[in-house]
Amino acid sequence: MYLYNSATHKKELFQTHTPGRVEMYTCGPTVYHFAHIGNLRSYIMEDVLEKFLRYEGYEVNRVMNITDVGHLASDADTGEDKMLKGAKRENKSVMDIAKFYTDAFFDDCAALNIKTPEVVQPATGLIDEFIRVVSGLLDKGYAYEAGGNVYFDTSKLDHYYVFNDHDEEDLAVGVREGVEEDANKRGKNDFVLWFTKSKFEDQALKWDSPWGVGYPGWHIECSCISMKFNGEYLDLHCGGVDNAFPHHTNEIAQSEAYLGHPWCRQWFHVHHLNTNSGKMSKSKGEFLTVSLLKDWGYDPLAYRFFCLQSHYRKGLVFSRENLDNAAGAYKKLIRRIAALNPDQGAADPAVVRQYRERFLELVGNDLNTSMGITCLYDVLKAPADDASKLAVLDDFDRVLSLSLLEQAAAERQKLAVVQPAPSGIGLGSRVEGEYLVRHKGEPDPEISALVLQRAHAKQAKNFAEADRIRDELKARGIEITDRPGESVWERI
Numbered sequence: 001m002y003l004y005n006s007a008t009h010k011k012e013l014f015q016t017h018t019p020g021r022v023e024m025y026t027c028g029p030t031v032y033h034f035a036h037i038g039n040l041r042s043y044i045m046e047d048v049l050e051k052f053l054r055y056e057g058y059e060v061n062r063v064m065n066i067t068d069v070g071h072l073a074s075d076a077d078t079g080e081d082k083m084l085k086g087a088k089r090e091n092k093s094v095m096d097i098a099k100f101y102t103d104a105f106f107d108d109c110a111a112l113n114i115k116t117p118e119v120v121q122p123a124t125g126l127i128d129e130f131i132r133v134v135s136g137l138l139d140k141g142y143a144y145e146a147g148g149n150v151y152f153d154t155s156k157l158d159h160y161y162v163f164n165d166h167d168e169e170d171l172a173v174g175v176r177e178g179v180e181e182d183a184n185k186r187g188k189n190d191f192v193l194w195f196t197k198s199k200f201e202d203q204a205l206k207w208d209s210p211w212g213v214g215y216p217g218w219h220i221e222c223s224c225i226s227m228k229f230n231g232e233y234l235d236l237h238c239g240g241v242d243n244a245f246p247h248h249t250n251e252i253a254q255s256e257a258y259l260g261h262p263w264c265r266q267w268f269h270v271h272h273l274n275t276n277s278g279k280m281s282k283s284k285g286e287f288l289t290v291s292l293l294k295d296w297g298y299d300p301l302a303y304r305f306f307c308l309q310s311h312y313r314k315g316l317v318f319s320r321e322n323l324d325n326a327a328g329a330y331k332k333l334i335r336r337i338a339a340l341n342p343d344q345g346a347a348d349p350a351v352v353r354q355y356r357e358r359f360l361e362l363v364g365n366d367l368n369t370s371m372g373i374t375c376l377y378d379v380l381k382a383p384a385d386d387a388s389k390l391a392v393l394d395d396f397d398r399v400l401s402l403s404l405l406e407q408a409a410a411e412r413q414k415l416a417v418v419q420p421a422p423s424g425i426g427l428g429s430r431v432e433g434e435y436l437v438r439h440k441g442e443p444d445p446e447i448s449a450l451v452l453q454r455a456h457a458k459q460a461k462n463f464a465e466a467d468r469i470r471d472e473l474k475a476r477g478i479e480i481t482d483r484p485g486e487s488v489w490e491r492i
């Protein structure tokens with residue numbers, strides 16, 4: 001596939017260090033609160049990327065950290081530890097908070113059909129490894145001790161800024177958040193590898209180290225976890241674009257300094273989810289969660305569909321109206337798939353191959369998921385048999401993960417889809433196969449057939465017949481509600 005690489009600022013042919021195998025790393029959540037749907041946009045797009053690579057035939061080893069220590073309120077190593085903040089807010093221990101929000105994160109992922117990575121590593125589980133790498137950086141002269149902390153010395157690098165397409169405002173992260181500069185730093189971009197002089201006496205989690213009792217900086221955990229589980233050569237590193245600086249920039253600095261060779265080949269950054277009032281952010285206090293979407297009556301997969309409709313490198317504007325549109329389109333798509341006959345025999349392999357090639361080409365162009373969605377509609381319109389169409393949709397869904405066939409099967413059961421009445425009713429204009437007859441309560445095929453006959457009559461402008469059927473049904477205690485493309489009947 002071709003993928004935009006934020007490190008080279010170009011779309012490139014995706015290649016890996018070991019042919020056929022992708023070493024992939026994803027920055028995981030800081031588990032001090034629920035993930036907001038903006039964070040989850042990144043995880044959805046990364047999930048599609050992983051699944052697309054598998055679809056292309058790669059074996060993928062995906063690794064993710066869980067940040068349960070060391071991530072301070074500002075990404076520039078200042079402010080309070082986020083975990084401690086969460087624990088104080090809820091009057092629980094840091095470990096309870098970590099457990100609760102880690103579980104909540106994976107529940108959200110499951111609801112959004114996001115696959116769990118092969119390796120999920122909490123930062124607190126690998127402290128010895130962080131100490132080993134920090135010691136190595138000190139030995140190699142890339143780090144220094146000052147005021148009790150260990151810092152990475154960015155002046156030792158030939159170049160430090162790698163991503164120049166991040167928001168320039170992010171460069172002033174310390175200034176923006178109104179926090180004082182750390183006087184122990186020799187250079188303004190130097191960052192903490194190990195803290196011992198925390199200004200918070202009640203820092204909950206501390207470990208012994210050669211530099212005193214303390215805890216790791218946030219950036220070092222991702223480098224160490226990736227080097228341990230992905231090896232020395234990382235093919236693909238993913239994250240939200242707001243992590244490009246300073247987090248990913250620092251990961252590159254310390255990993256390459258430690259390894260002595262280039263580290264990660266390809267950087268994939270997902271852009272922000274915006275609301276009408278700006279970027280969605282937890283620090284602003286108000287944020288949207290998957291639970292809230294459910295409370296509002298949305299299927300979480302409608303949110304996945306909404307995300308897939310636009311490109312990952314563009315900001316996406318979230319509003320209830322936009323989500324309503326996506327949810328409506330998703331529901332309609334499922335209904336169209338439900339109208340296909342699932343018992344029609346074997347698929348035509350030539351048809352499946354033809355559409356698969358098109359999907360590979362279109363989605364393989366910088367993960368163009370909206371073209372992937374377009375492919376679904378192309379299949380539905382195709383002059384192919386239902387079995388082949390269903391096989392192709394199922395195949396695409398290995399990447400898109402919209403539960404298309406499962407949802408369609410549930411829809412068939414729920415809605416008692418009735419096929420068009422056989423010819424011989426004598427209508428000049430036939431109701432199309434997609435016309436749905438639904439019922440509330442107990443099903444009754446005879447009633448459904450009469451309701452469909454009435455729809456045919458109306459379509460043929462035979463209103464006298466349509467009224468006659470309606471009156472007959474009414475006499476039997478059946479009321480019909482017509483909506484565009486469907487009728488719903490119920491016993492009253």
Ligand SMILES: [Zn+2]
Binds near residue numbers: 026027028247
């Ligand atoms: Zn990270």
